[in-house]
Amino acid sequence: MTQKEKQKYDYDVIIIGGGIVGAGLFREQSLHGLKSLLLEQSDFNSQTSQGSSKMLHGGIRYLENMDFSLVFEALKEKNLWLRLTPHITKEIPFYLPVYKESKWPLFLMRIGLFLYDLLSLFQNTSHKILNPKKTLEHMQGLRKAGLVGSGVYYDGIVDDAKLGLECIYDGLNNPQCNALNYKQVTKVEKNQDCYQVTYKDKINDQTETARAQFVIFATGPFTDQVMKKLEIPWEPVILPSKGTHLWLDGKSLPIQDAMVLQTKDQRIIFVIPQRNAILVGTTESPIPENTNMLDIKPTQEEIDYLLSVVNEYFPESNITQKDILSSFAAVRPLVKAKTSSSKTSRHHKVFSPQENMYVLVGGKYTTFRKMAQDVNKKILKKLNIKHDKKITLNPLRTTSIVSNPFTEKVSHEKIKEIIQSEKVRTKDDLLKRRLSLPSLRHFNDQELEKILKDLDLE
Ligand SMILES: Cc1cc2nc3c(=O)[nH]c(=O)nc-3n(C[C@H](O)[C@H](O)[C@H](O)COP(=O)(O)OP(=O)(O)OC[C@H]3O[C@@H](n4cnc5c(N)ncnc54)[C@H](O)[C@@H]3O)c2cc1C
Numbered sequence: 129m130t131q132k133e134k135q136k137y138d139y140d141v142i143i144i145g146g147g148i149v150g151a152g153l154f155r156e157q158s159l160h161g162l163k164s165l166l167l168e169q170s171d172f173n174s175q176t177s178q179g180s181s182k183m184l185h186g187g188i189r190y191l192e193n194m195d196f197s198l199v200f201e202a203l204k205e206k207n208l209w210l211r212l213t214p215h216i217t218k219e220i221p222f223y224l225p226v227y228k229e230s231k232w233p234l235f236l237m238r239i240g241l242f243l244y245d246l247l248s249l250f251q252n253t254s255h256k257i258l259n260p261k262k263t264l265e266h267m268q269g270l271r272k273a274g275l276v277g278s279g280v281y282y283d284g285i286v287d288d289a290k291l292g293l294e295c296i297y298d299g300l301n302n303p304q305c306n307a308l309n310y311k312q313v314t315k316v317e318k319n320q321d322c323y324q325v326t327y328k329d330k331i332n333d334q335t336e337t338a339r340a341q342f343v344i345f346a347t348g349p350f351t352d353q354v355m356k357k358l359e360i361p362w363e364p365v366i367l368p369s370k371g372t373h374l375w376l377d378g379k380s381l382p383i384q385d386a387m388v389l390q391t392k393d394q395r396i397i398f399v400i401p402q403r404n405a406i407l408v409g410t411t412e413s414p415i416p417e418n419t420n421m422l423d424i425k426p427t428q429e430e431i432d433y434l435l436s437v438v439n440e441y442f443p444e445s446n447i448t449q450k451d452i453l454s455s456f457a458a459v460r461p462l463v464k465a466k467t468s469s470s471k472t473s474r475h476h477k478v479f480s481p482q483e484n485m486y487v488l489v490g491g492k493y494t495t496f497r498k499m500a501q502d503v504n505k506k507i508l509k510k511l512n513i514k515h516d517k518k519i520t521l522n523p524l525r526t527t528s529i530v531s532n533p534f535t536e537k538v539s540h541e542k543i544k545e546i547i548q549s550e551k552v553r554t555k556d557d558l559l560k561r562r563l564s565l566p567s568l569r570h571f572n573d574q575e576l577e578k579i580l581k582d583l584d585l586e
Pocket residue numbers: 144145146147148149150167168169170171172173174175176177178179180181182183184185311312313314346347348349350354369370371372410457458459460461489490491492493494495
């Protein structure tokens with residue numbers, strides 16, 4: 129394309145959706161020198177990508193479906209991000225207790241965990257098998273009756289909202305790229321040989337437009353609803369599946385390490401101590417087509433289900449509602465398949481409903497970099513630019529000012545600096561994502577109120 133032709137557009141690409149997938153697309157385009165605009169209707173990474181189980185993982189349970197290619201790819205990505213962003217990720221052990229009646233007996237566990245390490249090309253810290261005595265030494269309070277041992281394997285945990293933010297900050301190092309939050313796309317029109325995208329600011333109601341040669345939808349579980357609203361011809365592909373999590377008070381269970389609990393209904397629930405709290409999740413249930421995805425909340429039934437699973441394994445702890453610090457829910461952007469949602473593959477899909485328009489859905493948080501590569505490769509080819517698959521293997525150029533408020537001192541000056549340079553527009557943005565506070569009750573409210581009092585935020 130000549131320079132003159134290029135000037136017909138404001139941007140090469142407009143990305144709609146600023147979850148982890150949009151953030152991954154944006155970073156890679158920036159690194160390849162593209163002019164890219166990312167538009168997010170809420171704050172960046174405030175939807176599904178902050179409602180995950182916060183694991184970078186290969187997906188131990190996908191081994192059951194013999195989905196080896198997905199596990200291989202995800203393990204590679206997990207180990208990459210553990211290396212690239214050690215300030216917001218961590219490899220930790222996961223204990224999988226095995227009982228006489230467990231679906232996965234100990235011998236199968238041994239084979240499965242070996243396979244898991246093999247598929248990581250032995251980059252995972254090696255798994256172990258423990259006898260009941262050793263298991264109980266690590267997991268005090270765990271139900272003893274019928275316990276035959278446990279498997280221990282290693283996966284990553286991540287500050288899910290933060291990694292997406294950091295990919296966006298990294299992308300912004302290219303001055304031709306821009307990322308805007310609270311901009312809801314309301315119209316996408318094909319205008320001769322480019323797309324004109326109209327977007328409305330959800331805080332001040334102002335409407336603007338931008339033109340680009342390519343448009344990418346990275347709208348996750350919102351995709352079918354967005355396509356319908358924008359009147360783009362589209363066959364629905366999403367099988368929305370809701371997942372709820374609880375944050376329990378860290379003192380409510382006597383465990384230091386993460387656990388994987390097999391349930392009677394053949395699912396698994398993760399119990400992951402983090403900071404001064406314990407994350408428990410998740411559930412899996414379909415939701416009606418027209419559900420407002422910006423307002424997804426846990427139901428009492430889901431909360432009771434998670435509490436009952438934990439109590440079954442830790443009968444003496446007697447966890448009740450009073451041990452819950454907070455709860456949250458999100459929707460998996462699964463791509464439709466004929467079987468039930470738990471059997472649905474987590475592989476991602478790329479659709480192209482119109483020329484130079486791409487829709488990237490499905491996948492997992494862990495595989496966002498690979499997902500982005502699949503679409504960016506197509507765009508770069510059309511622009512006659514060589515795709516460098518190694519470009520995203522480099523460390524991030526810019527990381528957030530405060531990575532972890534529990535280990536770093538958050539001064540008034542630092543908070544001001546975050547607000548000025550990290551695209552904060554509401555208190556929620558600051559507290560939940562820039563400062564990574566999963567619940568206000570995890571923080572000293574008075575201290576925070578003092579700091580926030582004179583800040584000019586919505
Ligand atoms: C309960 C649960 C647990 C999970 N646990 C894990 C896990 O531990 N590890 C893992 O690897 N994966 C996990 N996943 C999967 C992972 O979270 C998702 O695959 C991933 O976050 C999806 O990212 P996304 O960017 O596609 O979607 P989103 O994060 O939802 O981003 C899409 C964005 O598009 C925006 N948008 C929609 N419409 C518009 C519009 N008109 N204009 C502008 N913006 C718009 C939305 O506001 C949203 O922010 C989990 C998922 C769930 C639900």
